[in-house]
Structures are given as structure tokens and as C-alpha cells.
Amino acid sequence: MxxxxxxxxxxxxxxxxxxxxxxxxxxxxxxxxxxxxxxxxxxxxxxxxxxxxxxxxxxxxxxxxxxxxxxxxxxxxxxxxxxxxxxxxxxxxxxxxxxxxxxxxxxxxxxxxxxxxxxxxxxxxxxxxxxxxxxxxxxxxxxxxxxxxxxxxxxxxxxxxxxxxxxxxxxxxxxxxxxxxxxxxxxxxxxxxxxxxxxxxxxxxxxxxxxxxxxxxxxxxxxxxxxxxxxxxxxxxxxxxxxxxxxxxxxxxxxxxxxxxxxxxxxxxxxxxxxxxxxxxxxxxxxxxxxxxxxxxxxxxxxxxxxxxVAEGRPVDEFHTVTGVGQAAEVLAELRAADLPVTTAWSPLRAASHWMVVTVPEDWRDRLPGVDSAELTHRIGEVLSESHSGRATAATFVLDDDINPADDTDLLWALATRIHPLDRAEAWNGFVHPLLNCYTEEERATQTGPIVFHDGLLPAPGESRLPHSSFAQAYPARIRRQVLDHWDD
Known part of the structure; x- marks a missing residue:
């Protein structure tokens, strides 16, 4: 250090x-x-x-x-x-x-x-x-x-x-x-x-x-x-x-x-x-x-x-890199204190501190026997809906840690392909940050409204889970090594 x-x-x-x-x-x-x-x-x-x-x-x-x-x-x-x-x-x-x-x-x-x-x-x-x-x-x-x-x-x-x-x-x-x-x-x-x-x-x-x-x-x-x-x-x-x-x-x-x-x-x-x-x-x-x-x-x-x-405005500036990162750290600390299996939390910088992403490890079902993805998302919502940092963002997305939430390309792909357009979400009403622009004028004035938790978790391994069609997953190690060894050619 x-x-x-x-x-x-x-x-x-x-x-x-x-x-x-x-x-x-x-x-x-x-x-x-x-x-x-x-x-x-x-x-x-x-x-x-x-x-x-x-x-x-x-x-x-x-x-x-x-x-x-x-x-x-x-x-x-x-x-x-x-x-x-x-x-x-x-x-x-x-x-x-x-x-x-x-x-x-x-x-x-x-x-x-x-x-x-x-x-x-x-x-x-x-x-x-x-x-x-x-x-x-x-x-x-x-x-x-x-x-x-x-x-x-x-x-x-x-x-x-x-x-x-x-x-x-x-x-x-x-x-x-x-x-x-x-x-x-x-x-x-x-x-x-x-x-x-x-x-x-x-x-x-x-x-x-x-x-x-x-x-x-x-x-x-x-x-x-x-x-x-x-x-x-x-x-x-x-x-x-x-x-x-x-x-x-x-x-x-x-x-x-x-x-x-x-x-x-x-x-x-x-x-x-x-x-x-x-x-x-x-x-x-x-x-x-x-x-x-x-x-x-x-x-x-x-x-x-x-x-x-600080010339505050559209992302990315210090509010997003500091307050957003700080909120993510608080969310991570609170979920770990609740003994929930969480890999990391991240406030996507270009979402202007309006979103939070929580990722969980592949073995979370082994660590929480009998719990399905809806129940895990609910438990995360229970913790964060009572938390100042949890209520500081309008939407939280719960995803597997096969994606990096700090990589916008990774994240956008996951949100588009894993978040249902209507279902698999739960809203918790209460305090909302008055400066979050996504709320109505009345909600901002009263500082009261919903925060929503989206279940974007994949099925369990072996249960219709599809492999990524990416370089890392769609080709055997031998081919990947050969491609990388000759990439500069």
C-alpha cells in the first residue's frame, strides 16, 4: 500500500x-x-x-x-x-x-x-x-x-x-x-x-x-x-x-x-x-x-x-467513481454481514449511480440448500431495502459472477439477455434518494417510492444453462492457445 x-x-x-x-x-x-x-x-x-x-x-x-x-x-x-x-x-x-x-x-x-x-x-x-x-x-x-x-x-x-x-x-x-x-x-x-x-x-x-x-x-x-x-x-x-x-x-x-x-x-x-x-x-x-x-x-x-x-454532470465524474463505489462497498459489506453468498457489488459508472449490480458465485445453491433464485433475490432485497446504501439506487440486478459488472460490454449483454422484461422482480417501497432522476416529481418531493430487485440468475448447471458462445468458452484450450500464439501474425 x-x-x-x-x-x-x-x-x-x-x-x-x-x-x-x-x-x-x-x-x-x-x-x-x-x-x-x-x-x-x-x-x-x-x-x-x-x-x-x-x-x-x-x-x-x-x-x-x-x-x-x-x-x-x-x-x-x-x-x-x-x-x-x-x-x-x-x-x-x-x-x-x-x-x-x-x-x-x-x-x-x-x-x-x-x-x-x-x-x-x-x-x-x-x-x-x-x-x-x-x-x-x-x-x-x-x-x-x-x-x-x-x-x-x-x-x-x-x-x-x-x-x-x-x-x-x-x-x-x-x-x-x-x-x-x-x-x-x-x-x-x-x-x-x-x-x-x-x-x-x-x-x-x-x-x-x-x-x-x-x-x-x-x-x-x-x-x-x-x-x-x-x-x-x-x-x-x-x-x-x-x-x-x-x-x-x-x-x-x-x-x-x-x-x-x-x-x-x-x-x-x-x-x-x-x-x-x-x-x-x-x-x-x-x-x-x-x-x-x-x-x-x-x-x-x-x-x-x-x-x-469537480464539474459534476453526465457520467463519469467523481460522484460516480466515489459515491457509487462507496455505495457498492457498503452493499457488499452489508450482504456479507447477512451471510449471503456474494462475489462483489458494483454501481455501474455510466448508470449515474442509479443502478447497483450484485453478483453471486456458481456454488451459491450449495451454500444455501433449498433456496431458489427468487428467494435469494428476495433475501438480498430484505437486507438492502433496510439499508441507506441499498435505498440510494433505484434498481439492483442480481447476476451470476460469470460476468464482470464493471465491464460495460459484459454487463449490457447480461442485462439484455437475463433480465425478464416484466417478471422476476420485486419492489420494496420506502425512502428513495430525492436526486435520482428516474422518479416522478411527487416521489422526489416526498422522498418515497419503490426500489426494485431483479432476479437475473441463470438456471443451475445442467438445467438448460447455455454455454457462452465466446472465445473463452466456445473453443477448446488447444485452439485458443494456437490463436493467441499467432495473434500478432
Whole structure:
């Protein structure tokens, strides 16, 4: 395992892979940097590092597409894998398995270090100097309600009694140099913690962290269970503690290697209008909502700070590679905890986090005597219909593991040929994610609707199961070897 302790060492690793493009010409943070980043997703090209941003002090930089699919040949998940300390060539199944196994490890609490040893304290801005006007805050889409300081940073917050410290990602929009507003959804962890402060009638202390160890925003985007501290999970992921440092003005601790830390309080009321913003489903939102206000009271940053930028939209971007992968890891962990025979789980990246695929091994009938495919699919539905991650996708497909769910060609073939157009499916009504575009307007408003589990399992071996008419299965080993030996001829 190779751990990158800050964003800069991670950038160097991407550059060594040929997966980073330094852009030295002057680029505007108003749409242009995001447009370049968005095109880099759609062409699966190297991550753009904007070294000369218009309107800010020299040295202030932007990094686009920090955890998107990689341009490195044969290593599409390199940015994702490197973010959590795995080799660049890690497969989807290995990645999900690693994250799922970490859930069962004892948390490793963070290590507190002094301010003098923390890179994020190289510059400390207080009072009137603590203004976002000096930073390259990007405007991401033309139709957005404003510039968005937070597309790939974590919000640090803790309950009033200190029992739970949460690191999470939620979009935040600029109001002015001293104020921001952003989504605080009651069902999400930041909404739960904010509500505890509201009940006390006190504004919630917060810290907004940009950059640092690449695992920080990655884990902030994973839907870990309520009450789990992300800092302890990252420590378990690495087998060593992450270093944190006290904030300047609020009683919170933040990653010491952060590029930029914004501190302050979040208002008790929903006092500002936020949005619209282009979301992960790939459509332009037209909705706005009243949300709490983040007051900026202090900013600390490294010399020549780097502000990460995610130009969210049509797949594949960081929501799909991080939140989708994290949801798959949670699904895998939950099904294994229920003693169900599961090979892997995967959220197909180009399905915009609307689908989940669960694969099972060929011997699942031996491990569950007397259980047929409908009953196994039902048992999977029982577990996931009660799970936050299970209910975060609209459709789950249960398939044999003779296909690789991370291979879109494999998956599309299996879905087309194994999923009945009407039967062999079960719906479970309840909470649904309000940003899933496949639901009706009423279902999204009430956050209530069906999630569906599709039984796509093949018959038992010997029971009318057809062999694949593929190179691997339709020809004897002797012929395959001969073909491969002479392929370059």
C-alpha cells in the first residue's frame, strides 16, 4: 500500500502515470476551468492542473477531475485506487472488496499535531482578511445559481456533545466573500448534526477543508453508517492515523495536510436561497431551496494553495467513481454481514449511480440448500431495502459472477439477455434518494417510492444453462492457445 499524505504527492503520482496535464496559460475560474474539466471527463483524458488562474494571486491553483476515470492505458480506476492507497492497476472488485473489509476493522483515531507542524497553517487569515474573494472560487455550469466553493471538499462538523465527528461532502454556493450557503438535507449526516445544534438554538461550528490526503474527500463521499467517524475509517484503511490540527476559531480538528481550511458557524435558520446546480444524474437542475448560511470567520492555507474542482454532470465524474463505489462497498459489506453468498457489488459508472449490480458465485445453491433464485433475490432485497446504501439506487440486478459488472460490454449483454422484461422482480417501497432522476416529481418531493430487485440468475448447471458462445468458452484450450500464439501474425 502506498499512502499519499497530501494532494501534492498524489498529483506527482498522477503525473508519473501520464495522467496529469499542467495548463500554464491563463484560465478563468468563471466557467472556463470547469468546462475544461468537464471535457476531460467526457474524453477520459488527464486531470487538468490550472497553474495560472485569472484574477487571483500568482501561485493560487485549481485541480480539475481529481478522482475521475484515468487516462492511463489499462488502468481506468487509477485515480480512485491511488486515492485510497491501492496500486494504479487495481480492479473494480479489488477496490470494492478493500473498502468493504475496512468497515469491519477497528477504527484508528487521528493523531493530533501542533500548529507549527501543520502545512495548512502556513497562512492564517482572520477578521476582514478571511475572505473568499482572494481565492479562485469556480463557477461550474452556466445555469448554476452562483460560484461553488465546495465541489470536492469535506465539511467537518460534530455533535454538541462531541460523540460523533462527521466528515462529509455537500455542495456549497458562494453568497459573498464572507458567506456561503449549501445543501443541508435532513436525511444526510450533516443535516442530522445541524439539527442537534438547531435544537439548542446555537449555530453549528464547521470547517470546510479543500485538498489534503486524497482519501479524505473520497471517504467523505462514501455513505458510511450514522455515528461512524470518517477519520477513524481512514486510519483503518491505511493502518495508521491521519494527522489533524486544531482550528483557529472553532472547536474542531482538521487534516493537517489540507490545502485550504475555511472556519466559522452555520446559521440556525434556513436563511439563503441555494441553487440551482448541475447534479450527478447528468441534468441541469432548475430548483432552488432555502438553506442555512455558513459565515466565514477564519481561513488558513498552504503556500500556493490548490483548490480541487469537480464539474459534476453526465457520467463519469467523481460522484460516480466515489459515491457509487462507496455505495457498492457498503452493499457488499452489508450482504456479507447477512451471510449471503456474494462475489462483489458494483454501481455501474455510466448508470449515474442509479443502478447497483450484485453478483453471486456458481456454488451459491450449495451454500444455501433449498433456496431458489427468487428467494435469494428476495433475501438480498430484505437486507438492502433496510439499508441507506441499498435505498440510494433505484434498481439492483442480481447476476451470476460469470460476468464482470464493471465491464460495460459484459454487463449490457447480461442485462439484455437475463433480465425478464416484466417478471422476476420485486419492489420494496420506502425512502428513495430525492436526486435520482428516474422518479416522478411527487416521489422526489416526498422522498418515497419503490426500489426494485431483479432476479437475473441463470438456471443451475445442467438445467438448460447455455454455454457462452465466446472465445473463452466456445473453443477448446488447444485452439485458443494456437490463436493467441499467432495473434500478432
Amino acid at each position: 502506498t499512502r499519499f499524505s497530501d494532494l501534492r504527492s498524489y498529483i506527482n503520482a498522477l503525473e508519473a502515470l501520464g495522467d496529469l496535464k499542467r495548463i500554464n496559460r491563463t484560465v478563468s475560474a468563471d466557467l472556463e476551468a470547469a468546462a475544461i474539466s468537464r471535457l476531460s471527463y467526457e474524453r477520459q483524458s488527464a486531470a487538468p492542473l490550472f497553474e495560472n488562474v485569472a484574477g487571483v494571486a500568482p501561485g493560487f491553483r485549481l485541480l480539475g477531475a481529481p478522482a475521475a476515470l484515468s487516462a492511463a492505458a489499462g488502468k481506468p480506476l487509477a485515480r480512485v485506487a491511488l486515492s485510497v492507497g491501492l496500486p494504479a492497476e487495481t480492479t473494480a472488485a479489488e477496490l470494492v472488496d478493500h473498502l468493504a473489509r475496512t468497515r469491519h476493522l477497528a477504527p484508528v483515531p487521528p493523531k493530533l499535531i501542533g500548529r507549527e507542524d501543520a502545512a495548512c497553517k502556513q497562512n492564517v487569515l482572520l477578521g476582514d482578511d478571511a475572505t473568499l474573494d482572494r481565492f479562485p472560487v469556480p463557477r461550474v455550469h452556466e445555469f448554476d445559481g452562483g460560484r461553488y466553493p465546495n465541489t470536492w471538499g469535506i465539511i467537518v462538523a460534530k455533535t454538541p456533545d462531541g460523540r460523533w465527528t462527521n466528515w462529509s461532502i455537500a455542495r456549497i454556493m458562494l453568497v459573498d466573500g464572507k458567506h456561503m450557503t449549501g445543501l443541508v438535507i435532513p436525511a444526510q449526516h450533516i443535516g442530522m448534526i445541524w439539527q442537534e445544534w438547531v435544537q439548542l438554538g446555537e449555530p453549528m461550528p464547521y470547517a470546510l477543508v479543500q485538498g489534503g490526503d486524497p482519501a479524505i474527500p473520497f471517504v467523505g463521499g462514501i455513505p458510511l453508517p450514522k455515528g461512524v467517524d470518517e477519520a477513524g475509517y481512514i486510519g483503518a484503511l491505511y493502518g495508521e492515523p491521519i494527522e489533524v490540527v486544531p482550528c483557529e476559531t472553532v472547536d474542531l480538528e482538521v487534516p493537517a495536510s489540507a490545502e485550504i481550511v475555511i472556519e466559522g458557524h452555520l446559521s440556525v435558520g434556513r436563511d439563503a436561497r441555494e441553487g440551482p446546480f448541475g447534479e450527478f444524474a447528468g441534468y441541469a437542475s432548475t430548483e432552488t431551496s432555502m438553506q442555512p448560511v455558513y459565515t466565514v470567520e477564519a481561513i488558513t492555507h498552504r503556500d500556493d494553495p490548490i483548490w480541487p474542482l
